[in-house]
Amino acid sequence: MAGNVSRLPQVLPLEHGRIRAYLVLLVADLGLLYGGFLLAGALYLGEFPSAVASLEAQLLAPLFLTIALYQNVYATRSLMDWRFVVLRLLLALAISSALLIFFTFYFKSTTSFSRAVFTLGLGFSFIFMAALRTGAIWWLRRKWGPTPFNVLLLDAGGPAVDIAHAIHVDAAAHGLLPSTDNPHHIDRIGRYMLHMDSVIVSCPPDERENWARLLRATGIQGEIVSETLHGLGAIGLNQYEHCTSLVVSTGPLGLRARILKRGFDIGFASLALVVLSPLLLITGLLVKLNDGGPVIFVQQRMGWGNRYFSIYKFRTMSVASADASGGRSASRDDERITRIGRFLRRTSIDELPQLFNILLGNMSIVGPRPHALGSQAGEKLFWEVDGRYWRRHALKPGLTGLAQIRGFRGATADESDLSDRLHADLEYIARWSLWRDIAIIAATTRVMVHSRAY
Known part of the structure; x- marks a missing residue:
């Protein structure tokens, strides 16, 4: 397979580029908003930095940012169409300034405002932002071509x-x-x-x-x-x-949902590694002392987008009995499992190295569990049981999942064992939400020690 990889089309991950462009433009717009008002204060009041101009910019900035997001100022079309984004910037500034004037009038705080500084600040800010977007679109077209x-x-x-x-x-x-x-x-x-x-x-x-x-x-x-x-x-x-x-x-999650899920994964996995680091070190030492073999077992599994990745686990079987393909499921009295390995499997501690998979980006905290390639349900490979099997890879595989908290884990002696897991996985993909991820994590603490975890 390695010889064929060189023939793959080499492309830049434009989704990452779009996200970076949104963030850079958002920060730049806020900076230009402040710059426009500070310039207005310097020209009209002869003060730099002007306290009045700074106050007006600080009050306007959150309103502008909120309206700009709703006006699609930070959307894909705004990266390629300068007429569209300039109009949207004008509308966002107009609406946010109107709201600010209304609020300050209603709360009788307009006496601390300078109408001239406010008007000049708006004008300078719009000119600066429009110029930035025109230049940014020209640069992005040169870098990405006519489409993002x-x-x-x-x-x-x-x-x-x-x-x-x-x-x-x-x-x-x-x-x-x-x-x-x-x-x-x-x-x-x-x-x-x-x-x-x-x-x-x-x-x-x-x-x-x-x-x-x-x-x-x-x-x-x-x-x-x-x-x-x-x-x-x-x-x-x-x-x-x-x-x-x-x-x-189409992808099951939009861009914002994927950013939210990835941010949650990074934060949770990082915290878990810090908290669990003593347990990880002790477990690694016990696995090593048990028979002197490698601490970590690495196995190729199918992941997000139907692409292989290497999954990490604490080794629970003897070195000579390690099953790279996973063709034989572990059983209750499996002679391949070491003494410490049996405890690690029963308590799910053997799965903890997958926190590093999560930080690497090929797994998530919650998602369909990745299966070994040779796994069978009854006498059939998993994907032979149900034609929808590959659809479970539309999201990143998880350290835990909906199927696991419902008790669908362990050996798959019958085809129904796989069907139950698949139905739960597809349900999770169709109904994802961050709150559901949090609920699944909380429920996982009740099933970490499981009678079928062998």
Whole structure:
């Protein structure tokens, strides 16, 4: 597989770039707002810094920021369309200044204001912000091109499609097939979709269902080209210059939700590592003293966007019996498990090194648990039991999850054992909220010691 990776399209993660641009522009706008008012105070009152101008800027800034966010001043279109963002800036300044004047009049505090400084400050602030946005858009267009999105167009044997600024990949030439029975192949397709904001597939009609099944598991917007639907313009379609695509998938979380979830993960994992560091050190020492083997067991598993990652656990089995593929589930009297390993599994302490996976960004505190590639339910591999299995990877895998607090853990002797977990995972993805994550974490403390944790 490593020999094929060099053929992957090399693209910048524009989503990260968009987030950085929003933050930089937000901070810059606040700085320019203060600068505009301080310049007004210097010119009109002959004071620098002017206490009056500073007070007016401090009162206006939170109102402006609130209105600007609602006016989409920090949205994707504002990174590419200077006319749009300049108008939105003007509206945000006008509305926020009107609200400030109303509040100060209502509370009879206008005597401490200078109308001339306020008017000049607004004018300077608008000029500075408009100039900044014009320059920023020019610079971003030079850096990113005409669009701030990465679009992958997969030519999989369907109608010829020409979408400007998309990254074109011949699926056959790159060995990409809509097959869901091989995790290595699924991982390869997932790597082609890394850093993409959307993926468009042009394929024959009889392959659309297979491609749609793959796209639903990517966690990004997936589309399938349809010549038949090109002239309809119905809801759920995206119209391009020379074709129409049917939207079949989209990421389960929006940008703000992903930022919120990632921020919570980093904060919680960092705190947990500090608090639990004595336990981690003692556990590592006990594992080492038990048989002298490595402390950490590393295993390849399928993660977010159907891409492989290396999961970390305290080693609980003897070195000679380590099961890299996970084809054999641990049983109650499993002879492979060491004495200390049995205790670690029963108390779930063996999972704690995954806090480092969370900080690295390939896991989350809460999410569908990542399964070993060779895991079976009954006599079938997990993805052979239910065709929806790959959809559980639309979010990052978690240290704990909804399935775990409902008791769906341990060996999967029957297909129903996998089905119960899958239903819980898909429910979690469909109904995510930060408060639900917090509730799942709280509930996890009650099931860390579990009768099926072996």
